[in-house]
Amino acid sequence: MATMTDVALRQRLDSVSVCARIMPDQKLRLVEASKAQGGIVAMTGDGVNDAPSLKAAHIGIAMGGRGTDVAREAASVVLLDDDFGSIVTGVRMGRRIYDNLRKAMAFIVAVHIPVAGIALLPLVTGLPLLLGPIHIAFIEMIIDPVCSLAFEAETEERDVMTRPPRARTTPLVSRSLIAWSALQGICVLLMSAFWTAALVRSGAGQEVVRAGTFMALVLGIIGLILVNRRFSPSVSAALARPNPALAWVLAVVAVIVAATQLVPQIAVLFRFAPVGWPVILLIVGSALALLFGLERLKRLWRGGLVA
Template sequence: GLRVLAVAGGRFDGEDWPAIEHDFDFEFIGLLGLADPLRAGIPQAVTEAHNAGIRVVMITGDYPATALAIAAQAGLQPGPHGLLTGDELTHLSDTELQQRMGSVQICARIAPTQKLRIVQALKAAGGVVAMTGDGVNDAPALKAAHVGVAMGGRGTDVAREAASIVLLDDNFASIVGAVRLGRRIFDNLRKSMSYILAVHVPIAGMALLPVLLGWPTVLFPLHIAFLELVIDPACSMVFENEPAESDVMQRPPRDVTQPLFGGMALGLALLQGLGALAVVMLATAWGAGQLTEGGMRALAFAVLVFTNLALIFSNRSRAGSLWASLWVPNRTLWMVVTAALGLLGLVLYVPWLASLFLFDALPVSWLAGAAGLGLASVLWFELLKIIKCKMVP
């Protein structure tokens, strides 16, 4: 896998120098091997990419022996049909190249102009292709790929202009790190959207249903403004700061034709919201028979706040339990939860604030019951996650 140079030396003692260097009487000294070693994190990055369902293909202009040696260090295997050379590629039709690229992992002695054909063959097979390059001749392939990745350190201006992404450190491991970050961002967006939809179902329901059923009004604009003071930071800060889940790089790539939020995710979010609405309605009916109108309103509001917090915790993980999510670090989450509970205590038990919210003092035992009902509103969803984890190997 080394680039090898032969080294020789010679002396000349005459007056007339030879016309060319080969006329000197050289003496062989030895061989000089030049190594271009892989960066330390490349084998691990390749393994992580494979675990994430990302296929890595090495394309190089080096000789096959050098390419195989470097590929072995990186953890790449030639594939069942061996490596593909530029000479072989020249004699393949587009269809034949597409079939060959289905199993080839290493391409050697590839001319820059042939990289474009490789990218087009991979795209024709239905793959989402990211292509790296640094030279002027790489620009067509970088432009043709779904994601062109240029080298920011040694790359040419033409390559950087043609690419979608520029690597500042020229390190393949940074691409894998970007995939991990992208999956985390995508996960957190879906979690946030699920929470937004779920939490607004009980709020909308409690604003409309009591009026339709002839009950006293439960939610006034001030109550909804209070709830939004919890919802907005949860969406914009809590879920944004959620760390990546442990299996984020063990999942296959998602179908790019699927929407960001829809299908089962949309249905589960609606079910979460309806479950929370049912619990709040039951609490309201329960409190109406045993408390004053202000006490019933305070109970319903407290259940709504606790349900809101339970939905935040429940949506933190797509597979992990609510209990497990308590131990996942997120300082912003605990700031929001502490602020929400502190403000809830103030509006319930500070007389002049309670009068603004049209609350009567809520006994502590009823407040504890409200906390339990808020937790109960998401238990069915937690049970569903456990069943799903057991079904998936």
């Protein structure tokens, strides 16, 4: 290796998996050669001589138990138990957290499109106000726990450890993810607006129209939560994959929404009137159809969703 040029070394790296009995300066050459080929390079070490290559690697990993102070200072990560298996565990956890951040961001972008759209709909159509402060506050009470608790508790994707490392320049929120979020939000907005128009055409009163629109919007938001739980298209995973935090959030939402129809005092507080079970079942059916439709559309975005 000492007689090889940098170009020759980079070419050999394509077919070589192990380099044995090499000097510290040769470790540094290996790191630089791998980086020159566009690889994401991690380097482990414990001695003073390992410091240059630990510093040069994208991720320098020093041994915490037997490693020297110089190696630990040069590294970006210190392996406290000196167990290489902890590196795999750390990568797995990091990828899960990164995925869940992107899922939460996708949900935040998607959910505010129908909320803003329904809030502005009366300005365009001349309808009475559909969403008041109490309705917006209730919706925000759904959004905040979902982002801080439910998505944080989501388990990892099946392929989380088979993906290649992402480029360092890859943004947290890509254009493809924003486009997918916007499409989701527009679909929920259209579903909610459809029920607003349907109830108005049926001659329903203002309180009934508001209640039906709000119910469609909340069920659409629940659909967005379920769709964004997974990057892979799977209705069964969206509905059945266990997440206790999400289950509690959805249970509380279901109880409050039911109370707005069954408890007169709460209905007055929300300025609602009973919608009727036939309409409620139709709204629930449209929300389920939206969920299945978005899961099918997700196949078109699958490659752009995973970073």
